[in-house]
Amino acid sequence: MSSDLTDSQPPSPRRPASIADVAQAAGVSVPTVSRVLTGAAKVSAGRRERVLAAIEQLDYRPSETARALVRGRPTTIAVLTSETTIFGYSTTIRGIELAAREAGFGVAIAVIDGADGESVDRAVDAALRQPLAGVVVLKFDPAGVAALGAVPEWMPVVAVSGELDGRVSQATLDETSAGRAITRYLLDLGHATVHHVSVPPSREEDGRTIGWRAALTEARALIPPIISGTWDARSGVLVGRQLATRDDVTAVFCGNDEIAMGVMTGLADAGRRVPQDVSVVGFDDHPLSEIWRPSLTTVAQDFDDLGRRAFVLLQHQIDGDRDPRASSALPAIVTRSSAAPPRPAA
């Protein structure tokens, strides 16, 4: 006798409907609502209908927090990252998000402002203030490395990229092999050696740099000094202009595609042609690499998949697997037009 459906529009409250609201609206007990929600026990068709209708009408969504409390496990994971706008980062994050959602987890994101202790702690603290089932740390750079160190022992965690550690689960792309392969590719084209413009490394030396050196060593080629770039493509332009002044530079392997584009621009600004005068290759397979002219020969990293694998690893941790696992994949060379055999020496 209480719930006529006439009061169809409740004065939109500033708070979400609770399970009690639904129970009252449907004229059943709270556990009954819970039962239709979870399917834990049978509910008569009639009551189930009324409950479903009430849920619909009140736009009710169960509170994951309350569920987490009673079930003992949160359903949100956090991604710790220093960057969200760079192609590799954002694509990895998307991969994590997709995989997490399929598994019923939400994703929170915490941006680390810098690699210094205070910035890192602030970001990690901010992230850990919410109930978290686990954390994925994007360890593409020093800030990520620092962040990983600041995550408490007891928190399930997986690192993405970076040096293989063995003490923590890790999803990686085999940059070393890829760097070696693309350097080898340039060498096989006939270049005497390959110059290298690095991106800010997450450790002493990035995998791609290590691979580059390995290929050079194997080929007994001269190992030129590394040129340090930043994440900003504009730094590549400067490097390109520098390189244009040197006759001995015929092939350049850049730490990522943005830098490679910058280098090509700098080279072109100074009148050198790519690939006729200088071959340039990148790393990542940025969406614009194909559009760029000459189109960029590069290494395709499957960041989406990297993110997915990271989440799978994290789920193992969350499910109680204490042993760190590793997941690696081999990036593939994408041959386009920015690399060619060197011109015969004058």
Place this chain on the structure above:
Amino acid sequence: MSSDLTDSQPPSPRRPASIADVAQAAGVSVPTVSRVLTGAAKVSAGRRERVLAAIEQLDYRPSETARALVRGRPTTIAVLTSETTIFGYSTTIRGIELAAREAGFGVAIAVIDGADGESVDRAVDAALRQPLAGVVVLKFDPAGVAALGAVPEWMPVVAVSGELDGRVSQATLDETSAGRAITRYLLDLGHATVHHVSVPPSREEDGRTIGWRAALTEARALIPPIISGTWDARSGVLVGRQLATRDDVTAVFCGNDEIAMGVMTGLADAGRRVPQDVSVVGFDDHPLSEIWRPSLTTVAQDFDDLGRRAFVLLQHQIDGDRDPRASSALPAIVTRSSAAPPRPAA
């Protein structure tokens, strides 16, 4: 057969220590432990010491889940977006995150897979399962528009970009004025008219398209049919090749920089020079626009600031302000090298 030799630590309980365990170990009441944890009230030095010691000894960590449940005031906001990898989106998200963290809020991110009802509901459900203080919807596209409609009435919400609505708080960039200004710029350069390649609009017609038409109308210029592009720069290449076959096209205004780069590539592939034969301008000021050759004349949108403004608006809503507010800013033209006066007619 009971215990391994390695059982050096206190009998590691299968469950983490609770506040009750700490209270018991310290010989105080549960609220007292809570008080030293939160600092909500004074605790005598002696008891505080014992509590701290017990916490240390039991390796106790407060359950964020329980805290979240009891506090009621959520400290997380969610960002609903269909994209995380496109420059404008990811930069806006970063702006939101930074502003939110400064204010003590965490940021969850929910990706909308498509504009259809089911995808939208899934994303909104995923986001709303955790306690949320509010939601920011990135309404750059149809999926965002749909998502905004799926957010419950009672939830504080702000829309970013899109058509001005008045029924919801909204942070925007004045695309219409900007589109009009850059079209005007091309007209003033001497072009008879300006062709327009649009990006997928969030409504019938994007602000930049409206501005473009307005400028053309004001100048009594011919209004050519709109060419529809996608978010993929490669579609721009195709458009560019098409355009290259037409003698009447001397100026092209593209809906974003990636498309503009694609169009320039298509034009160049077909032997047309930019800006000598055709002027091309973009929208957004993508980081690579400056590196591109010829460097791209475009409209700089301050997405970071857009994100910040969105959060400020959301905080008003969260603080109880029921009235929708609007925050707008005017993007600025960045003059570079991809636009020039038309060649005198043959």
Place this chain on the structure above:
DNA sequence: ATGAAAGCGCTAACAT
């Protein structure tokens, strides 16, 4: 099949 009661771990309101 259903409701009443208990309790997850914590903080807040109310006592003292």
Place this chain on the structure above:
DNA sequence: ATGTTAGCGCTTTCAT
């Protein structure tokens, strides 16, 4: 300053 009493929103006994 400290303990006692109530919940937060939900699931899970345990009766019926």
